[in-house]
Amino acid sequence: MDTLLEKLKENNLKNTPKRRAVIGLFLREGASLSPCRVRILLKKKLPKLGLPTVYRILDELEKIGVLVKVQTDDRKLHYSICSMPENRHHHHFICRKCKKVKEVEYCNFKDVSRFIRDKLKCVAESHSMQIEGLCEKCI
Amino acid sequence: MDTLLEKLKENNLKNTPKRRAVIGLFLREGASLSPCRVRILLKKKLPKLGLPTVYRILDELEKIGVLVKVQTDDRKLHYSICSMPENRHHHHFICRKCKKVKEVEYCNFKDVSRFIRDKLKCVAESHSMQIEGLCEKCI
DNA sequence: TTATAAATAGAAATGATTTCTATTTATAAT
DNA sequence: ATTATAAATAGAAATCATTTCTATTTATAA
Numbered sequence: 001m002d003t004l005l006e007k008l009k010e011n012n013l014k015n016t017p018k019r020r021a022v023i024g025l026f027l028r029e030g031a032s033l034s035p036c037r038v039r040i041l042l043k044k045k046l047p048k049l050g051l052p053t054v055y056r057i058l059d060e061l062e063k064i065g066v067l068v069k070v071q072t073d074d075r076k077l078h079y080s081i082c083s084m085p086e087n088r089h090h091h092h093f094i095c096r097k098c099k100k101v102k103e104v105e106y107c108n109f110k111d112v113s114r115f116i117r118d119k120l121k122c123v124a125e126s127h128s129m130q131i132e133g134l135c136e137k138c139i
Numbered sequence: 140m141d142t143l144l145e146k147l148k149e150n151n152l153k154n155t156p157k158r159r160a161v162i163g164l165f166l167r168e169g170a171s172l173s174p175c176r177v178r179i180l181l182k183k184k185l186p187k188l189g190l191p192t193v194y195r196i197l198d199e200l201e202k203i204g205v206l207v208k209v210q211t212d213d214r215k216l217h218y219s220i221c222s223m224p225e226n227r228h229h230h231h232f233i234c235r236k237c238k239k240v241k242e243v244e245y246c247n248f249k250d251v252s253r254f255i256r257d258k259l260k261c262v263a264e265s266h267s268m269q270i271e272g273l274c275e276k277c278i
Numbered sequence: 279t280t281a282t283a284a285a286t287a288g289a290a291a292t293g294a295t296t297t298c299t300a301t302t303t304a305t306a307a308t
Numbered sequence: 309a310t311t312a313t314a315a316a317t318a319g320a321a322a323t324c325a326t327t328t329c330t331a332t333t334t335a336t337a338a
Contacts, residue, residue: 014304014315036294050318055295057316075214076294093255093263102261106254108247112270115245116232122241124232125272131251133264153284153335175325189287194326196285215325284335291328302317308310 001027004066011064021046022057023066026081031099032070034078070094070101071130091128095135104131140166143205150203160185161196162205165220170238171209173217209233209240210269230267234274243270 004023008015021042026033033041035054042049058079061067068082070092080101084090091104113124143162147154160181165172172180174193181188197218200206207221209231219240223229230243252263 012315016304016316018317034294048318051294052296052319053317071210075216077214093259093261095261096264102259104251104255104259106251106258108250111247112243112245112268116243116270116272119245120232120241120243121275122232122234123272123278124270125235127268127270129251129266129268131255131263131266133252133255133262136260139262151284155285155335157286173325187287190325191288191327192286279338281338282336284333286333287331289329292326294325295323297322298320300318302315304315305313307312 007064007066013060013064018046018049018053019057019061021049022054022061023081026067026079030081030101032072032078032080032094032101033099034076068092071128091131093131093133093135095138096132097134097138100135100137102135146203146205152199152203157185157188157192158196158200160188161193161200162220165206165218169220169240171211171217171219171233171240172238173215207231210267230270232270232272232274234277235271236273236277239274239276241274 001023004027005015005020008019013019022038025038025041029041035051035058038058039049039051039054055077058067058077062069062079065082065086067079070078070080072078072094080092082103084103084105088105089107089109091107093102093104094100109124109127112127116122116124140162143166144154144159147158152158161177164177164180168180174190174197177197178188178190178193194216197206197216201208201218204221204225206218209217209219211217211233219231221242223242223244227244228246228248230246232241232243233239248263248266251266255261255263
C-alpha cells in the first residue's frame with residue numbers, strides 16, 4: 001500500500017482519501033472491477049463519491065501503473081491492481097467465477113511473431129492475451 | 140461468397156439484399172469494421188439502411204460463423220470476415236494502419252495452460268489473443 | 279399468386295462514459 | 309499553525325454506442 005501511495009507523489013498526484021480508498025479496495029478485492037462496481041463497494045464509506053470521480057481516479061491510477069485495464073467480453077471498462085514492476089511484460093488470468101486476477105509471467109511473443117513474419121509476411125509489434133478459467137479457490 | 144450465402148439458408152436466415160451487401164462489403168474490405176463504418180460504407184448503395192439493422196445483421200452473421208468479433212482498444216464493436224472452418228481455433232492479426240485482419244493459425248494454449256496450472260494452481264479454460272502490427276502492404 | 283413469418287425502418291430508450299463548472303481540499307511556503 | 313495555490317471533487321448535463329419497440333415491408337414456401 002505504502003509503495004503505491006508513494007507512486008502518487010512521484011507522479012504529482014495528491015494523496016486524497018478517495019484515491020486511497022480506491023487503491024485499498026483493489027488491494028482487498030484482488031479482482032477486476034468496473035467503475036460502477038467500485039462506486040457501489042465504496043458507497044458506505046464514501047457516500048458522496050461520484051461516478052465521474054471514479055472514472056478519473058481509475059484512469060489516473062492506470063496511467064501511473066497502479067492499475068491495469070483488463071479486457072472483458074462485455075466491452076466495458078474493468079481494472080485490476082498491477083503488482084508487476086513497470087514495463088515487465090505479462091498477461092492476465094481471470095477467474096470466471098470470482099473475477100480474481102492473477103498475473104501471468106509467461107509469454108511466447110517470439111514464437112508468435114516468427115509465425116506472423118514467416119507465414120503472413122507481416123510484422124507483429126504488440127499483442128495482448130487474456131486467459132480465463134477457474135482459480136485455486138473456485139475449482 | 141456463394142458458400143457464405145448458403146450458410147444463411149442453412150441457418151434459416153433469409154437471403155436479403157442488405158445481408159448480401161454486408162457480406163460483400165466485408166469480403167471486399169478484408170478489414171475489421173464497426174457497425175457505424177459498415178453503414179457509412181453502404182450508404183450510397185443502401186441509403187435507407189438503419190443502424191439498428193446493421194447491428195442485428197452483424198450479430199446474426201457472427202452467430203452463424205460468417206463474421207467474428209475482433210477485440211480493440213476502444214472497446215467498441217468490430218467485426219471481420221472469418222474464413223476459418225468452424226471450430227478451428229485461431230487468433231487474429233490486425234494491421235494498425237489499414238485494419239486488415241489476418242487469421243493466425245498458431246496457438247500455444249498447451250504451454251500457457253501448463254504454466255497456469257503449475258505456477259498459479261489454476262485451471263485455464265479459454266484464452267484469446269490479439270496481435271497488432273503492420274501488414275505486408277503497410278510495412 | 280398468396281399467406282406467412284421474418285426482416286426492416288425509424289423513433290425512442292438505455293446505459294456507459296465524458297465533459298463542464300462551481301466548490302472544496304491537499305499541500306507547499308510562509 | 310495559516311494561507312495561497314493549484315489540484316481534486318460533486319453534481320448536473322452531454323455524448324455516443326448500443327438496444328428495444330412497433331408498424332411496415334419483403335422473402336419464400338405452398
